[in-house]
Amino acid sequence: MWNNVRQMNLVSSALHAIFVLALLGAAGVYAIQRPEFRLQQIQIDGDTQHINTPTVRASVVGHLKGNFxxxxxxxARAAFEQMPWVHHASVRRVWPNALAVxxxxxxxxxxxxxxxxxxxxxDLFxxxxxELDDDLPAFDGPDGTAKEVVARYHDFETWFAPLDAKPEEVTLSSRFAWTVKLSNGTQIELGRERNQDTLHERSARFVASWPAVTGRWGKxxxxxxxxxxxGFAIRAAGMRFINDTDKAKK
Structure with a gap:
């Protein structure tokens, strides 16, 4: 090989290329470790009505490793999304030493x-x-049922609207029975869903009878x-009235 000029040139070129790459690599490592690339600023914007940006910034800094x-x-994104009120965070680099969030x-x-x-x-959080500005309805239910309870709230809101009342509390018990408390003070036991129409039919029957019930027993x-x-059973002013031909509950 030492007598072959072509092979010698190839080896020389390869060694030269390796040397240049090594120099570039060393220069790159040196450059990215320069103090001017150390993260010095976190810019936070977006929807921050309930978020204290200085607190969030200070809490997340300790989770950030490395430089620009x-x-x-x-x-970094996961660290921001662990903070109270934060649903989603997007993070990008801003030259030369900042993050924009x-x-x-x-x-x-x-x-x-x-x-x-x-x-x-x-979603639960x-x-x-x-920090809430308004009174909110109260919900509760077994694990994994939050979306179902919220969806049912909207159903109850529609079904009981003729009573000029809105749901203030919606509870799904461990036996998957529904209870609703209305803004007029009435607590309603709806029980379990036997089919897709069970709750609607029970609510409609009660709403249709509301004028007669309140006319006799007050509001x-x-x-x-x-x-x-x-039918159904009610309690008003310490009295109990039953509107039912079959007393056996479902």
Whole structure:
């Protein structure tokens, strides 16, 4: 090989290329480790009505490793999405030493259980309920039922609208029985869904009878049990009235 000029030239070119690549690599490592590329600023914008940006920024900084070139954007995004109220975060680099973060808040729809909130999309999240501007309806149910409970709220809102009342509380029990408390103070037991029409039919029967019931017992109906096949039971002013031909509950 040492007597072959062509092969010698090829070897020389390869060694030269390797040397140049090594120099470039070393220069690159040196460059990205320069202090001017150390992350020095996090710009936060977007939907931040309930988000304290200085607090979020300070809390996330400790989770960020690396500089402008080496920081993991997925890790940074996940760190922001762990903060209260943050539903979604997008993160991008801003030359030469900053990150730009756009946040999207959860839109609270109601409270869930003792210490959580549920969004308009039926997602559960944890946040300080003292930061809420309005009174929200209260929901509760077994694990994994938040979306179903929120959807049923809208049904109850429509079905009981003729009573000039809105649902204030919607609860799905561990036995999957529904209870609704209306803004007029009436608590309604609807029971379990036997089919897709069960709740609607029971609600419609009660709403249709509402003028007769309130005409006889007044508008302060404290409790209504709709779980009867052909009627319902109510409690008003300490009295109990049964409108049913078959007392056996479903």
């Amino acid at each position: 070139f080496t920081v993991d954007l997925d890790t 756009t946040l999207e808040e959860y839109k609270p729809f109601g409270t869930w259980g003792n210490d959580q909130l549920v969004s308009v999309d039926g 944890t946040a300080n309920q003292g 302060e109906i404290e409790y209504a049990d709709l779980r009867y096949p052909n």
